[in-house]
Amino acid sequence: MKTLLLLFFCTLLHFSTFAQTPSSPVIQDYGIIYDLENVARPDPTKVYKILVDLKTSSLRDPGQLNRGLDNVARMLNLHVTGGVPKENLKVVVAIHGGAAGIVLDDEGYQEKFKKDNPNLDLISQLKKAGVQLYVCGQSLQVRGYDRKHVNNEIEVALSMLTIATEKMMDGYG
Numbered sequence: 808m809k810t811l812l813l814l815f816f817c818t819l820l821h822f823s824t825f826a827q828t829p830s831s832p833v834i835q836d837y838g839i840i841y842d843l844e845n846v847a848r849p850d851p852t853k854v855y856k857i858l859v860d861l862k863t864s865s866l867r868d869p870g871q872l873n874r875g876l877d878n879v880a881r882m883l884n885l886h887v888t889g890g891v892p893k894e895n896l897k898v899v900v901a902i903h904g905g906a907a908g909i910v911l912d913d914e915g916y917q918e919k920f921k922k923d924n925p926n927l928d929l930i931s932q933l934k935k936a937g938v939q940l941y942v943c944g945q946s947l948q949v950r951g952y953d954r955k956h957v958n959n960e961i962e963v964a965l966s967m968l969t970i971a972t973e974k975m976m977d978g979y980g
Contacts, residue, residue, distance in 0.1 A: 833887050834932045838880025842888050851890040856897045858971060858979040864905030869920035873909045876929055883936060899974050903943035903967035907950055910942045915956025927958065934960040943967035
């Protein structure tokens with residue numbers, strides 16, 4: 808019995824040394840990450856100009872948070888946890904295609920999907936963190952989304968293609 812008890816406590820101690828606490832240091836409650844030891848980390852002296860092409864829809868279940876948008880939060884959380892100062896992260900998100908519906912305010916989202924938009928808090932936190940958010944005007948038009956219902960924290964671009972090429976010319980990649 809003593810041996811079994813000792814084995815149990817040794818196993819518990821072993822696993823507790825690897826247990827990590829989930830965190831979200833920049834975008835609270837989204838993009839949950841784990842800080843890991845003895846891993847390659849991003850260079851904290853670089854300025855990261857990141858262009859995110861967000862076209863994946865979460866609209867199969869419009870009550871769910873868009874996973875691509877949550878990954879933007881994860882990327883910010885990971886870079887800061889990795890040692891990159893928040894001010895060295897320059898992030899642009901070009902939203903288009905099936906993901907365009909995530910930019911609607913609650914009224915517009917209710918009209919289209921009969922639910923409140925679960926992405927609004929995350930969008931607000933991304934914006935406060937300095938992320939530039941654009942939606943493709945072409946995607947809005949094709950999908951019949953009324954521009955008056957675009958969340959005021961999202962800028963409407965002529966297209967994803969034009970905003971992406973403009974940002975790439977500015978060094979985003």
